Amino acid sequence: xxxxxxxxxxxxxxxxxxxxxxxxxxxxxxxxxxxxxxxxxxxxxxxxxxxxxxxxxxxxxxxxxxxxxxxxxxxxxxxxxxxxxxxxxxxxxxxxxxxxxxxxxxxxxxxxxxxxxxxxxxxxxxxxxxxxxxxxxxxxxxxxxxxxxxxxxxxxxxxxxxxxxxxxxxxxxxxxxxxxxxxxxxxxxxxxxxxxxxxxxxxxxxxxxxxxxxxxxxxxxxxxxxxxxxxxxxxxxxxxxxxxxxxxxxxxxxxxxxxxxxxxxxxxxxxxxxxxxxxxxxxxxxxxxxxxxxxxxxxxxxxxxxxxxxxxxxxxxxxxxxxxxxxxxxxxxxxxxxxxx
Amino acid sequence: xxxxxxxxxxxxxxxxxxxxxxxxxxxxxxxxxxxxxxxxxxxxxxxxxxxxxxxxxxxxxxxxxxxxxxxxxxxxxxxxxxxxxxxxxxxxxxxxxxxxxxxxxxxxxxxxxxxxxxxxxxxxxxxxxxxxxxxxxxxxxxxxxxxxxxxxxxxxxxxxxxxxxxxxxxxxxxxxxxxxxxxxxxxxxxxxxxxxxxxxxxxxxxxxxxxxxxxxxxxxxxxxxxxxxxxxxxxxxxxxxxxxxxxxxxxxxxxxxxxxxxxxxxxxxxxxxxxxxxxxxxxxxxxxxxxxxxxxxxxxxxxxxxxxxxxxxxxxxxxxxxxxxxxxxxxxxxxxxxxxx
DNA sequence: GTGAAAGCGCTAACAA
DNA sequence: TTGTTAGCGCTTTCAC
Numbered sequence: 001x002x003x004x005x006x007x008x009x010x011x012x013x014x015x016x017x018x019x020x021x022x023x024x025x026x027x028x029x030x031x032x033x034x035x036x037x038x039x040x041x042x043x044x045x046x047x048x049x050x051x052x053x054x055x056x057x058x059x060x061x062x063x064x065x066x067x068x069x070x071x072x073x074x075x076x077x078x079x080x081x082x083x084x085x086x087x088x089x090x091x092x093x094x095x096x097x098x099x100x101x102x103x104x105x106x107x108x109x110x111x112x113x114x115x116x117x118x119x120x121x122x123x124x125x126x127x128x129x130x131x132x133x134x135x136x137x138x139x140x141x142x143x144x145x146x147x148x149x150x151x152x153x154x155x156x157x158x159x160x161x162x163x164x165x166x167x168x169x170x171x172x173x174x175x176x177x178x179x180x181x182x183x184x185x186x187x188x189x190x191x192x193x194x195x196x197x198x199x200x201x202x203x204x205x206x207x208x209x210x211x212x213x214x215x216x217x218x219x220x221x222x223x224x225x226x227x228x229x230x231x232x233x234x235x236x237x238x239x240x241x242x243x244x245x246x247x248x249x250x251x252x253x254x255x256x257x258x259x260x261x262x263x264x265x266x267x268x269x270x271x272x273x274x275x276x277x278x279x280x281x282x283x284x285x286x287x288x289x290x291x292x293x294x295x296x297x298x299x300x301x302x303x304x305x306x307x308x309x310x311x312x313x314x315x316x317x318x319x320x321x322x323x324x325x326x327x328x329x330x331x332x333x334x335x336x337x338x339x340x341x
Numbered sequence: 342x343x344x345x346x347x348x349x350x351x352x353x354x355x356x357x358x359x360x361x362x363x364x365x366x367x368x369x370x371x372x373x374x375x376x377x378x379x380x381x382x383x384x385x386x387x388x389x390x391x392x393x394x395x396x397x398x399x400x401x402x403x404x405x406x407x408x409x410x411x412x413x414x415x416x417x418x419x420x421x422x423x424x425x426x427x428x429x430x431x432x433x434x435x436x437x438x439x440x441x442x443x444x445x446x447x448x449x450x451x452x453x454x455x456x457x458x459x460x461x462x463x464x465x466x467x468x469x470x471x472x473x474x475x476x477x478x479x480x481x482x483x484x485x486x487x488x489x490x491x492x493x494x495x496x497x498x499x500x501x502x503x504x505x506x507x508x509x510x511x512x513x514x515x516x517x518x519x520x521x522x523x524x525x526x527x528x529x530x531x532x533x534x535x536x537x538x539x540x541x542x543x544x545x546x547x548x549x550x551x552x553x554x555x556x557x558x559x560x561x562x563x564x565x566x567x568x569x570x571x572x573x574x575x576x577x578x579x580x581x582x583x584x585x586x587x588x589x590x591x592x593x594x595x596x597x598x599x600x601x602x603x604x605x606x607x608x609x610x611x612x613x614x615x616x617x618x619x620x621x622x623x624x625x626x627x628x629x630x631x632x633x634x635x636x637x638x639x640x641x642x643x644x645x646x647x648x649x650x651x652x653x654x655x656x657x658x659x660x661x662x663x664x665x666x667x668x669x670x671x672x673x674x675x676x677x678x679x680x681x682x
Numbered sequence: 683g684t685g686a687a688a689g690c691g692c693t694a695a696c697a698a
Numbered sequence: 699t700t701g702t703t704a705g706c707g708c709t710t711t712c713a714c
Contacts (some may be wrong), residue, residue: 073414
């Protein structure tokens with residue numbers, strides 16, 4: 001692509017510096033020259049080389065995003081939200097996936113850093129977030145999202161996970177449920193444990209038995225097997241709360257497999273709110289995370305550091321919303337009778 | 342981030358050129374020096390500046406992806422697949438969304454080009470793909486995916502959409518269905534029309550009435566309204582085929598709203614195969630697009646052009662698979678009777 | 683196999 | 699307001 005700023009300058013009869021100023025807007029240029037430069041550039045098909053620009057100016061117009069999994073719609077929605085934020089200001093976004101592995105996370109982080117991005121947003125694959133050392137050595141502003149180490153000091157955007165659990169539990173308690181099962185992909189993550197804590201607190205306050213915690217894993221067979229015990233067995237529960245999207249699917253799959261009807265036999269609160277939850281029968285009651293606001297909060301923080309300003313680190317905790325649809329209902333005594341028989 | 346190749350060179354007691362060779366592997370370096378350089382780099386926390394490297398070498402280790410919507414899991418799965426391909430070879434991926442708008446597509450494309458990427462993969466927001474002129478002017482290799490203009494000559498990766506429609510229709514015909522409704526988000530796209538054509542051909546061959554084509558739009562209310570006519574009205578259909586993911590949801594939402602049971606009253610074939618289709622009741626029969634293979638085919642083509650090699654343009658057409666689950670069944674005569682009454 | 687030096691395309695000082 | 703020029707960090711001749 002051999003059309004550089006010099007070619008444009010020659011054709012427009014101005015200096016390279018002027019061309020640069022026309023495109024960057026850094027210094028004022030007479031209207032007439034702007035016009036000449038613009039048309040010369042258009043004729044030649046010129047577009048500023050961002051690598052060169054960034055190298056010289058020392059300012060990158062790109063932000064990097066590192067997430068655990070690009071197949072998880074929660075993460076990609078977040079990327080979508082960030083993309084919508086940054087594009088208006090001429091930034092591009094470079095993405096990478098750690099594939100849920102801490103070593104890979106470290107490697108990808110280094111690779112992203114090599115772009116000298118204006119900022120990095122990272123969703124660590126575990127609470128340890130061991131690779132944060134890598135970031136500490138650099139001057140690149142970064143914000144940690146969703147999974148934030150408890151003692152972490154820097155910029156962070158999270159959910160109020162305790163409140164999320166509380167809302168789900170209160171809703172089900174109000175409907176009259178007394179035995180709860182909580183399904184999570186893994187309890188190794190802080191945010192998941194917080195959601196549990198929220199639920200446990202509600203049940204304790206109501207004098208109900210603590211919920212049964214189940215790690216459903218990441219494949220349907222395991223999930224179904226582990227949940228099945230509490231759908232078919234002696235100690236049936238009537239209320240199921242999912243703490244991740246996959247857990248939602250696991251509960252649904254298991255209910256279908258064991259022939260239980262939702263919400264007649266069991267009530268289910270899903271996690272994350274996707275279109276399919278609205279469309280299926282019954283439409284799912286779910287805890288919705290404010291993905292869009294998350295993206296905004298992230299960009300606000302990154303922006304704060306943009307021109308070398310050193311804003312104080314800040315933490316934002318957003319609240320989830322319980323969307324009530326038809327997968328939750330009062331426990332039917334009929335169902336109870338049938339299952340006990 | 343003020344640690345450059347010179348700092349490493351000084352510390353290791355070698356020249357900058359040698360450091361460069363150690364990291365790029367372009368020229369052989371004595372084992373002892375490699376060791377010295379590596380440890381010096383590690384101590385300093387040095388990582389090659391990709392912008393500078395790319396500027397000088399004229400070779401980018403980044404590919405760009407432009408899709409219509411980052412909230413659509415089909416597109417993001419494709420990005421995930423491409424990411425998995427390229428990361429092994431040290432490439433990064435920069436993403437952008439055209440937000441379904443042709444002008445924005447052109448703008449974003451120019452912005453992406455400004456990175457001088459090694460290649461671009463684009464899913465146009467319409468068949469026209471007007472912005473292809475922009476690419477034609479450059480030397481950047483690109484491959485068009487999913488939505489490919491019919492007369493397009495370059496590298497492309499698509500689905501065999503006619504076959505996809507055929508498979509869905511044959512499945513339902515074999516079950517005994519005779520009246521079909523086909524739901525699509527829009528019929529403006531070539532690939533959607535091809536899916537229709539596949540269905541129409543099957544029905545024609547069987548001597549059945551042509552399917553009713555419905556554009557469901559992009560919100561549930563519109564979708565439900567338009568589909569409702571054929572679920573409740575005089576000319577009930579028993580077989581519903583969705584041609585996009587949203588159409589699948591539209592059909593399901595409408596069935597739920599009108600109180601029809603799947604598959605007892607109507608059979609539904611969904612489009613795209615997501616986890617939720619596996620988990621809900623009934624599990625959905627669906628047409629699965631081979632997203633992973635698509636990513637591979639795309640990268641194969643891009644790779645072909647990588648070192649300035651000028652491979653001939655090639656087109657790949659992948660085939661979809663029909664995943665049969667429980668949302669399709671033989672039409673029940675009982676259902677027919679009830680609805681006619 | 684290694685070092686010295688030129689220069690990729692751009693922007694920012696400095697002159698004019 | 700515009701032109702001239704140095705140099706960002708790197709890779710790549712060209713010498714040795």
